[in-house]
Amino acid sequence: MKIDRRSFLALGVGVVAGNALSPVPAILTDDIAIWTQNWPWVPVPEIGGSAYADTTCQLCPGGCGISVRKVEERGVKIEGKKDHPVNNGGICALGLSGLQLLYGPTRVKTPLKRAGKRGEGKWIKISWDQAISEVAGKLNDLRSQEKAHTVAGISGSSSGTMTEIFRRFLTAYGSANFFHTPSIQDTYRLVFEFMHGKKADPGFDIENADFILSFGSSLLEGWGPPVRMLKASKKWKDTATKIIQIEPRLSRTALKAERWIPVTPGTEAVLALSLCHVIIKEGLYNKDFLANSTFGFEDYKAKNGEIKKGFKQLVMDDYSPEAASKITGLDPAAIILLAREFAKASAPLAIFGKGQGILPGSLSEAMAIHALNALCGSINRKGGIFALDVLENKELSEVALDGIAEAGLKQHKLVETPHNSSGCLNQAFSAILKGNSVNALLVLEANPLYTLSDSKSVKDAFDRIPFIASFSSFMDETAQYADMILPNHIYLERIEDVPLSMGFPKTVIGLSKPVFKPQYSTKHAGDTILLISKELGGSIADSFPWKNYEACLQHVLSDKMDVLKKKGFWTATDSFPDFKNAFRTASAKFEFQTDSLSSDLVNVKIEGDETYPLVLIPYETIRLSTGYIANPPFLTKAVEDTILKGKDSFIEINPKTAQASGFSEADMVLLQTPKGQARVRVHLEEGIMPGIIALPRGLGHTAYDNYIADKGINVNQLIGPVNDPVSGLDTAWGIRAKLSKA
Amino acid sequence: MKQEQGHSKAKKFGMVIDLDLCTGCGSCMVACMAENNVPFKEDETDKLKSITWMRIFKFSNGKTYPETDVCYLPRPCQHCEGHGGHSPCVSVCPATATDYDAHTGIVSQIYTRCFGCRYCMGSCPYKARYFNWFDPVWPDGMEQYLSPDVSPRMRGVVEKCSFCYHRYQIAKDKAHYEGQTEIEEDAYQTACAQACPVKAITFGDLNNHSHAVSKLKNQPNAFRLLERLGTNTKVYYVSGREWVRRAGDNYLKAEWPKKTS
């Protein structure tokens, strides 16, 4: 038959109709729906046997015990470890996000050598042998040119075998320029050095204190071991412990405190001494302790014979509630009331230090507050503050030196202070900017380019250092700006001792164990250092006789290792001698350091003049990681939209203050300080003192991954260091600032 | 939605959250994300497009400095029972993709069944339901941490808190192998309750008198969100602060302090 239009149409219609009546459409519809339920681009997690592996978290100095849930070789969840002295099953949001770091895009997967300009992000992958021989070669050259002392090292932590090995390496190499990321621990150690005459770390028995006076410590925002503190807050509620939070901002701690006392920031020491004034005046102090175990309470004769004003006289003269009221902005009656409450409490405890303790803070302030504890005898007793002997591994501190090393160590150090200066990192960089040469910088688990204040100058200093090598596991700001990266295993892949962070009332060491085999071509920084030293040979190699880091750890902690391996942590049996033998000062007593408490010292100044009408303070929130570790995606997801929206940071400001300058919620404003400026958004918050603006730490990263980079402002760009006259540590709790329409 | 017949009494899993303990630290949020394979994007600051089964609300007493006070309120799915299992969402889902399980009191969500009409989201006064506006994407390699107990959701479906139902199933199996008829209280805990550092979240069977929640929920300071709507939720909140309790529901000026009706 001939195919005309009509029959063709008929055919078409027939075909369509036929199909429509057949089961084909039904089957297709069904198949398509099934396909949407198994889209190939939606991952299907592999099933398998599930088991838990315990280790210690190292994402903050808290040292919580964690249990990692594994399905075959994959880690699927991190949970808090039950019956662990620190966190007993609890866990923080950062710890929970750990696996996103293990598998995340921010890992450095193999040794890298810079190809493009610094910070440009152009790298070439190199072998471990090449990486190690190149670093060793560089160091060898410097050594042979007798420039050993121009090599500097920065460690993220101030204790633990890794830090000690690192320091040991530098010493054996011939450089005294070893630094660590500063923290409040440095200041406290000086407090104990001055007042107790011994090397000690503070332990706060907050679980047993019944009246806690916190001078701005964000106890529930990541202070000390964060989870331990959060757990304590439950205990406080159960036992009706009184927490008094002194700070200009209604932080989480202030929220949970029984009372929030906003005082003019920087005047906390004055308040403390004024409390002492009332306590002494009303004779509420611990007479026995003061009479028998302290020196410098009454006036005393100094070595040169002159009569010096004692603590008692000093505070009676200069720190009356009325006088203090003018400075702190606190009503005298309130001061008197607070003093009485504190002194009459059975276990009062005063805690020094703003925020998480990232800022070392003023030594005078610390001593003023410690004096307050002393007045009430809250030292080395239940519910008080303990002076815990600093953990040190002698095996690692004594080093055999060759000639070059000895010569190098004699050289002028980057930072010269009467005390241990390894926490004066800011000064190290300003020294470099002043012209002191550093030819090589080694960075271990630290990120000074981000965490140090006045980040711009730090970067300038970096530009003057010809060679920077980082051991970082992540592409952090410092690593990104380095010349070579020798990536470390991350905490879940390596063995390491984790001495508990400052603040825990007992000396505890945790052990982090390799829960996973290394995901990438990384190397334990300990082994890397050992290999470099072998490469350098001579007395340096001799200083590291162990075949690898684990062997070294085994040797150094031999007495604790079994317990560590079995329980995952080791607890010292700290004993506290009675007050007769507790102090190693010249007087063998607790010494009030009156000359550090003069009014010019205790009022902690910040940078800036009247042209900046406002005061900018950084604050910490537990949903933002502030240290070397940046926020993993989950944690960032939990950040409120009143802190970060899109790429904009929000400043907290009191509605009154905002109104005065005509700003309303979410307005974009220009925030200027003597150190720099930034565009930020306004968040009106009743919970902040008028005249103060607060910006969170932990944002404004320029490195890591797209999930955190270029979000918000790094407050360190806006604040510069203010060095403590005595300790030389950074005391800049804020900076003067102004806002204008942007 | 018929009541279960049989010897063992129907369970009614629920929570009691102490708002005076809660510090808003965010552990519950992240624990939930990690446990339930919740996806994430580069920018999660638009909270109206950010999947957080457990979301922490923050609100204040409205007073000015320095009298101001703030409360953090963790909000999982409230697992409404409504009237006889007719919770707001279950009764509206056209495809029976979300259901009220009379044996456990848990409101389920069947991702492969849901066709994304979002009627359930409109019906939920707690905003506890979230839509997958985007394809879930894990950066290369990160999909390794996905848990096999919870299937990742595809674009275009609604998801929400399940009270970690998979943990219930695991606990049940375990109990079965060990020849027990009942599961222990601590054998089935949600990820958020387990992670909470201050133990502000207590989870258990509201019908079982040996479980802590059954007592805690009867405290004088206990309340539920929007009780007046008749959603009949299974998440109780506790606070000693009157203004917080008041914020739990809506009242006309004349109505507070609350009349017991």
Add this chain to the structure above:
Amino acid sequence: MDSALIPNGVRRCSINKFMIALAIAGAVLLWGVYAMFLCWFKGLNQTNMNDYYGFALWIWADLAIIALGGGAFFTGFLRYIMGKDELKNIINYAVLIGFICYSSALLILAIDIGQPLRGWFIFWHANVHSMLTEVAFCLTCYFMVLTIEYIPLILENKQIDKVPFFHHLSHNMHSVMAVFAATGAFLSFFHQGSLGGVAGVLFGRPFAFREGLFIWPWTFFLFTWSAAAYGPCFTLMVTKITEMVTKKKLVKDNVVELLAKISGWMMATYIIAKIIDTYYWANVTAPSLGFNIMHFYSNNSFYGLWILFLEIILGGVVPAAILITEKGRKNSLARNTAFVLAVIGVCVNRWVMVLQVMAVPVMSFDTWALYYPSWQEVATTILPVAYGIILIMISYRYLPIFPQEPELNPVD
């Protein structure tokens, strides 16, 4: 050129003019289709909807066009069941408009769901307690009815009618049309209602929630009623527009006035019921749940009492008043104004029952969520309009839509 297809006894514009007009409408259509495919392939992240705004512009468009399409079932109801025979002169157009509205509604629903390929689950796994299920079923069934009612119209095309099969088929379908119309009316009463139910049953949303009868909240009946009342106004409005475009009188005034009168009275009674409902809700329902009525109309930058006024007074009382009075009906300006106001009124009502419901915070510490549509949403919402215009153009050109046209515009 296409004169062979054009009905006898009527004049149509030149094919070129027609094609140009078609092209313009077609361009808009394509824009919408592009947006539609974006939504299908990239997902609903193409819209500005969010977790607070699960329902937005699209659902509003759905409710609105279905309400407006109500003219079809109600006119059919009046003609076939109530025996208002004059209405045969407008029923064709009513059916066509209804057909356009309902097909558009179904299309929008297909775009609106996150998993279009699973759309049929609503039938397969139907949950009979869900108003949406009721909507889906009735909508689909009634769409079948409209198709059945539209087919004979197509068959009356000069050329098609030549085919004996089609000729007889159209005749036979006409003869049993009453049955179909009755079924359609039955279905419509339900799905129009269930659309109202969609909002009314949300007992978690005090702004939408209403008590009711059995399983049906008052909104169920109000929606049916309003669709019946306002639908014909839309039919008449579109008729008027068509007359303006074609510069011809297409339907006799007595027909228009009859429908307008009925519509007016329906509207009047509806608006009274609506006012009572609103009053009761504001003074009993909402307060019993702890809400002061002003809670729903304050503390936000958009929704205020004005919208209530716009819906009830301007969009209800005023047009009703015009249409129930002889003078108002007879004055074409007043009458047409009434149509427009009525259309606005019903659209605002549907808007409120969808978007404002989503915007109002329920938890005391929650916040208002305002929303503006993305261009993709707008485009896909305009798509049906373009589609409708095209279908009307073609149908008007080639089909005897208006029985009175030859008589009113004799070709000499």
Add this chain to the structure above:
Amino acid sequence: MFPFNFEWIWDMSHIVFMGGLWYALTILGLGMTYCIIKTIFDIYKGDSHHDQGHH
């Protein structure tokens, strides 16, 4: 939708709802079938009725 879907419950709401649905579908189905069959007959009868056309 069908008794063999596992959600199907023989309770009142189902019977009313599905009853209504299938009732409507049946009417439409039968109606159309009737028209088509009758049309086929008409063609064979070959009688046309332009006298009582409908426009």
